[in-house]
Amino acid sequence: MGNFAANEGLSVFVILVWLGINAYLFVQFYMNFLTERWFYTRVLLGDALSWARAPAACLNLNCMLILLPVCRNLLSFLRGSIQCCSRTAARQLDRNITFHKLVAYMIAFHTAVHIIAHLFNFEWFMGAQLYRNSSSLPFVLSQIGTGDNASYLNPIRTDQTNPTIVMFTTIAGLTGVVITLALILIITSSMEVIRRSYFEVFWYTHHLFIIFFIGLVFHGFGRIVRGQTATSLLENKPSQCKDQFESWGMNGTFCPKPEFAGNPPMTWKWVVGPMILYVCERLVRFYRSQQKVVITKVVMHPSKTLELQMKRKGFSMEVGQYVFMQCPCVSQLEWHPFTLTSAPEEDHFSVHIRIVGDWTQGLYEACGGDKNETQEAWKLPKMAIDGPFGTASEDVFGYEVVMLVGAGIGVTPFASVLKSVWYKHIQENQNVFTKKIYFYWLCPETQAFEWFADLLQSLEGQMTEKGMVDFLSYNIYLTRWKETEAAHFRVHHEAENDPITGLKQKTLYGKPNWDNEFTTIGTKHPEKKVGVFLCGPTQLADVLEKQCLSHSEAGVKFIFNKENF
Amino acid sequence: NGKIEWAMWANEQALAAGLILLTGGIVGVAGQFRDREFAAYSIAAGVFVCLLEYPRGKRNKGTSVERTGQYCFTVCVKSFGPLTRNYYVRAFLHAAICVPGGFILAAVLGCVCLGIASLIYLAAAIRGEQWEPILPWKESARKPVGESIKLPPQNPPPRPPAEMRRKRAEDLEAAAYVNPIAVTANDD
Numbered sequence: 001m002g003n004f005a006a007n008e009g010l011s012v013f014v015i016l017v018w019l020g021i022n023a024y025l026f027v028q029f030y031m032n033f034l035t036e037r038w039f040y041t042r043v044l045l046g047d048a049l050s051w052a053r054a055p056a057a058c059l060n061l062n063c064m065l066i067l068l069p070v071c072r073n074l075l076s077f078l079r080g081s082i083q084c085c086s087r088t089a090a091r092q093l094d095r096n097i098t099f100h101k102l103v104a105y106m107i108a109f110h111t112a113v114h115i116i117a118h119l120f121n122f123e124w125f126m127g128a129q130l131y132r133n134s135s136s137l138p139f140v141l142s143q144i145g146t147g148d149n150a151s152y153l154n155p156i157r158t159d160q161t162n163p164t165i166v167m168f169t170t171i172a173g174l175t176g177v178v179i180t181l182a183l184i185l186i187i188t189s190s191m192e193v194i195r196r197s198y199f200e201v202f203w204y205t206h207h208l209f210i211i212f213f214i215g216l217v218f219h220g221f222g223r224i225v226r227g228q229t230a231t232s233l234l235e236n237k238p239s240q241c242k243d244q245f246e247s248w249g250m251n252g253t254f255c256p257k258p259e260f261a262g263n264p265p266m267t268w269k270w271v272v273g274p275m276i277l278y279v280c281e282r283l284v285r286f287y288r289s290q291q292k293v294v295i296t297k298v299v300m301h302p303s304k305t306l307e308l309q310m311k312r313k314g315f316s317m318e319v320g321q322y323v324f325m326q327c328p329c330v331s332q333l334e335w336h337p338f339t340l341t342s343a344p345e346e347d348h349f350s351v352h353i354r355i356v357g358d359w360t361q362g363l364y365e366a367c368g369g370d371k372n373e374t375q376e377a378w379k380l381p382k383m384a385i386d387g388p389f390g391t392a393s394e395d396v397f398g399y400e401v402v403m404l405v406g407a408g409i410g411v412t413p414f415a416s417v418l419k420s421v422w423y424k425h426i427q428e429n430q431n432v433f434t435k436k437i438y439f440y441w442l443c444p445e446t447q448a449f450e451w452f453a454d455l456l457q458s459l460e461g462q463m464t465e466k467g468m469v470d471f472l473s474y475n476i477y478l479t480r481w482k483e484t485e486a487a488h489f490r491v492h493h494e495a496e497n498d499p500i501t502g503l504k505q506k507t508l509y510g511k512p513n514w515d516n517e518f519t520t521i522g523t524k525h526p527e528k529k530v531g532v533f534l535c536g537p538t539q540l541a542d543v544l545e546k547q548c549l550s551h552s553e554a555g556v557k558f559i560f561n562k563e564n565f
Numbered sequence: 566n567g568k569i570e571w572a573m574w575a576n577e578q579a580l581a582a583g584l585i586l587l588t589g590g591i592v593g594v595a596g597q598f599r600d601r602e603f604a605a606y607s608i609a610a611g612v613f614v615c616l617l618e619y620p621r622g623k624r625n626k627g628t629s630v631e632r633t634g635q636y637c638f639t640v641c642v643k644s645f646g647p648l649t650r651n652y653y654v655r656a657f658l659h660a661a662i663c664v665p666g667g668f669i670l671a672a673v674l675g676c677v678c679l680g681i682a683s684l685i686y687l688a689a690a691i692r693g694e695q696w697e698p699i700l701p702w703k704e705s706a707r708k709p710v711g712e713s714i715k716l717p718p719q720n721p722p723p724r725p726p727a728e729m730r731r732k733r734a735e736d737l738e739a740a741a742y743v744n745p746i747a748v749t750a751n752d753d
Contacts, residue, residue, distance in 0.1 A: 119589070119593075119596070119670060119671050122670055126599075163670040164669065177677070181677060181681075184585075184678055185681070188574065188577040188578045188581050191577050193630055197627060201569055
């Protein structure tokens with residue numbers, strides 16, 4: 001086993017701390033309701049009271065946490081500030097969406113426990129009213145407060161009702177149903193199948209979180225969970241008075257009727273901070289979106305790839321960052337993330353967009369992609385940009401040796417990296433720490449090569465001119481090819497340049513043998529930290545992560561970084 | 566590609582509703598609640614909905630992702646033909662199933678979730694979507710072999726001109742074949 005700690009240590013630590021706080025809150029609040037103040041309540045509800053309150057406390061915690069990982073502007077700012085102290089810590093902030101999902105699962109879990117406990121609570125509250133016998137303590141307790149409607153214990157005030165009606169006529173019950181429904185709809189529309197295929201459904205339904213938080217804040221306003229008041233506890237001590245319930249408050253006895261009150265609502269204290277932060281986040285996004293963005297060039301590449309070159313006043317980026325783009329004429333509400341393919345040294349910024357869905361198709365048509373003649377500049381659509389936001393690619397230049405792996409369209413962030421590397425070398429006054437880049441591009445078909453092939457060709461030419469052929473070592477893997485193409489390759493295999501891409505280093509077929517690659521690189525660069533960067537599918541991430549861990553020994557360390565889109 | 570197939574979301578929602586009905590029913594029965602016959606119904610309804618909704622249908626465009634081990638369920642559901650293929654049927658079925666759930670608190674949540682799923686299925690049905698089973702690729706689905714392959718070839722295989730095929734004396738290593746005798750230039 002290799003350097004697991006270097007790669008995963010901090011993540012594991014954060015998760016353990018979070019789980020620990022959950023466990024602590026659960027146990028603490030479970031026990032809070034075992035005190036004397038809740039004695040009479042527990043006569044009616046037993047342990048179900050604690051089983052409902054404990055997850056409620058955890059829900060407060062997790063609902064507070066869930067908004068934070070999606071405040072991307074705040075995180076970007078934090079990331080920049082932390083980066084000067086520790087790159088490892090900064091990388092943790094890349095895992096924001098993973099953490100958001102974990103917290104969401106925890107919310108779902110605690111909601112389930114909370115609801116099941118309350119099913120029992122409602123059932124037993126109802127039962128106490130239905131069993132109308134004055135020698136039953138639960139019934140006597142339920143009758144308290146019938147006159148003033150303030151000092152009661154049992155929120156079900158009469159036997160002429162049923163739990164379902166009570167639920168829909170109390171604040172807690174009604175808000176509970178509404179927010180649980182919102183939560184379920186959010187979860188079902190966030191399943192990977194739906195999210196990857198129908199992003200719009202996922203995005204719009206997710207905004208039910210607004211209803212969720214409003215309902216959550218009001219959920220406790222009815223003060224439905226009631227315990228004995230402090231003054232009442234002085235006069236009616238349960239341990240002494242519980243057995244004299246048939247004569248409470250009567251002349252000559254020293255046990256008056258107990259009085260009850262609900263706890264003030266607490267949830268707002270937990271969530272108001274993150275809610276404000278999130279509102280600020282949306283305001284920042286809105287402000288940035290209002291800044292004017294001009295499309296300076298539109299290029300239509302094969303394999304349905306659209307390149308947009310744009311300018312915005314005051315825009316500055318770093319390699320491998322991404323932006324969120326909005327095109328009001330396509331959709332007023334949707335923002336979609338795209339990696340920047342330009343280098344910071346260029347005078348514009350660019351994205352390469354694959355046309356796969358409604359929104360990208362709409363953008364393509366708005367830019368005149370389906371028309372034959374060139375589009376007038378003034379007809380190009382107005383765009384809004386939020387960002388740029390940092391991802392792991394920024395770290396590339398911190399490593400002396402770097403492995404870049406891009407699968408299909410995943411090569412986009414690396415276009416930015418390679419261009420930037422080149423600009424840095426041209427401007428010779430820059431000390432470039434990175435000495436060697438190994439680049440792997442896995443692609444199922446040849447046509448997608450075109451725009452990237454042009455880039456590689458031009459880099460190749462310039463590197464030869466400067467005598468730096470060894471700086472960049474790249475491998476292009478065709479993972480699927482057609483029979484006719486294979487015949488063509490056989491015939492031309494003696495040509496010096498690769499027949500498909502025209503590049504000197506040949507195209508390879510099938511998938512790379514990662515074990516060999518890692519071993520070779522490890523042998524060539526002992527005692528070095530090698531940064532491994534991937535933009536591609538999860539299966540490949542698992543493979544590479546395993547390779548990093550198993551090859552990190554005796555000096556050379558492979559550190560794995562994954563883009564998360 | 567990318568056009569929303571509502572049935573995919575309806576399916577997730579209905580499966581969730583089935584699980585919630587099942588859980589609510591178990592709580593009602595195990596906790597010995599009043600009116601526990603409704604809880605028992607909720608268990609049965611939940612199980613039925615889960616069995617019906619577990620196998621994902623085939624997508625019109627794009628790759629369909631199966632749920633683990635859904636093949637046997639696919640076969641069962643497929644055997645009901647138009648009853649399970651048609652989403653109008655499913656929409657009304659779910660609407661009918663969810664009604665008794667409204668009678669006890671333990672099943673109310675499942676009832677409302679299933680009602681929502683029913684509405685989404687209705688939207689899917691109106692748009693003409695249908696449930697198609699995801700079946701493994703069969704051998705017979707391959708294109709039938711052409712007649713010409715049964716006759717011996719009439720022409721030699723296509724090759725680049727002789728210039729390209731000839732072994733170059735200055736670069737013997739790079740050639741694609743080996744001569745039985747050494748290659749020398751003509752010197753007589």
